[in-house]
Amino acid sequence: MAETLADAYQARLDAGEIRPDAAQARGLEALSRLERDLAAAEAEGGRLKALFRKPEAQRGVYLYGPVGRGKSMLMDLFFETAPVARKRRTHFHVFMGEVHRLIDAFRKGDPVARRARFGRAAKGDDPIPPVAEAVAEEARLLCFDEFQVTDIADAMILGRLFEALTARGVTLVATSNRHPDELYKDGINRQLFLPFIDMLKQRLDVVQVAGHHDYRLDRLRAAGTWFSPNDPDNQRSFERLWTEMLDGEAETGATLEVLGRHVTLPRAAGGLLRAGFSSLCSVALGPNDYIALADRFHTVFLEDVPKLTPNRREEARRFVILIDALYEAKTRLIVLAEAEPIQLYPAGDGAFEFERTASRLQEMRSADWLADRD
Structure with missing residues (x-):
């Protein structure tokens, strides 16, 4: 039978x-x-x-x-x-x-x-x-x-x-x-x-189906959500957590339609997205794109986040808008970065304004933030 x-x-x-x-x-x-x-x-x-x-x-x-x-x-x-x-x-x-x-x-x-x-x-x-x-x-x-x-x-x-x-x-x-x-x-x-x-x-x-226990949250709590510096050990940990969160699902990719344009995201599976800093912040994306992304995915893996300087002012601006969109949508964020949030934009034009984003990044890695996602 x-x-x-x-x-x-x-x-x-x-x-x-x-x-x-x-x-x-x-x-x-x-x-x-x-x-x-x-x-x-x-x-x-x-x-x-x-x-x-x-x-x-x-x-x-x-x-x-x-x-x-x-x-x-x-x-x-x-x-x-x-x-x-x-x-x-x-x-x-x-x-x-x-x-x-x-x-x-x-x-x-x-x-x-x-x-x-x-x-x-x-x-x-x-x-x-x-x-x-x-x-x-x-x-x-x-x-x-x-x-x-x-x-x-x-x-x-x-x-x-x-x-x-x-x-x-x-x-x-x-x-x-x-x-x-x-x-x-x-x-x-x-x-x-x-x-x-x-x-x-x-x-x-x-x-x-809304039980009190969040099985994915167990994995995030155990592994942490901020990996820095961007060295081989943290790269392996980031990769391992991504694989665990996929839980056997294939990366099918996703395409967002925003105001008649298409934003292609090749590493996506259901509500999970994995993307590099350059693919989201070094290209011509804006608030509507990031809002659509935050609405579409409940968990975002963002890798290769660099230290930012005034000569990367435009990338820093997009990064701030992206984090604001993810924050407002209560999206779970896992980051592989060159430094801790407060050290990502340590000095120069724009560093003071970035402090608010650093604060939000700190909050988004907290246990309370993860637990309050829903």
Whole structure:
């Protein structure tokens, strides 16, 4: 008999990898219900009469809560044990990037190219049905990690896209730091997004996973978050912590769209970002870029931060704006730097103004700051 989600979770408990957690238990219960529903649907689908029926989506699950409470771990276990042949687990932003590329290919393709890419679904001028058909052909179960809507382009198509996926028998599971009611909060034309929120709440069990214990925080507390000087020992420690925080996740990269421009961040995985000082502060980025970055990622690894001098005034200015954005968003920050915060800009024009940033950097490495992230 195949291992169930409950079996896989109990095995982790028995191995001491996790501890009993009432909040996780609620998520486990919802996912186990879905596991049973999917198994029943698969058994029904194996009967001859089911050949003449359209596939039906099952009621999905939406797990939300603070960072580090085990939402992704629960979904990973569920995905591994889910009794579905065609299934896919991906970060939400990666998925939406693919969707936008499919939409673009449909709109720009001639009839021959459309048919080659989308088959019989390539009819009419509306890209959503053929895109949904292409996604449904690949997977009947879609598991999204880090579900978060910050892009108006995503917001405007999500309702119709998910409606079309559900109609084609695709079951949805998602993890998020936000309750559905908080998605795309204060976004442009948010009123047009509200029907999608209602649909999520109607078709997915919304379950909070917000236990008191933050497993990622344990790692940060143990390792520390400020590594200086930038020597081989601290470089190894920084690298080791990044690997631990990834916890097996692949670096898929991310692209932020800001005022019509695209900011490419190659070393990203879900809500984790790793970037060098030069890639964020030695290029023409501004406040809107840093705000978008802080909104997109809950944890930022910033490496190779140098000592700053007046002849690097512009880089120092961008660094100050970046830290302000991360501070206001309560983003967790891990730094590999040439010196301690107060020594990063020790003298010269701009050093006095930098003292406020140094103070914020000191606060952001404190235990209280880490604990108050959510």
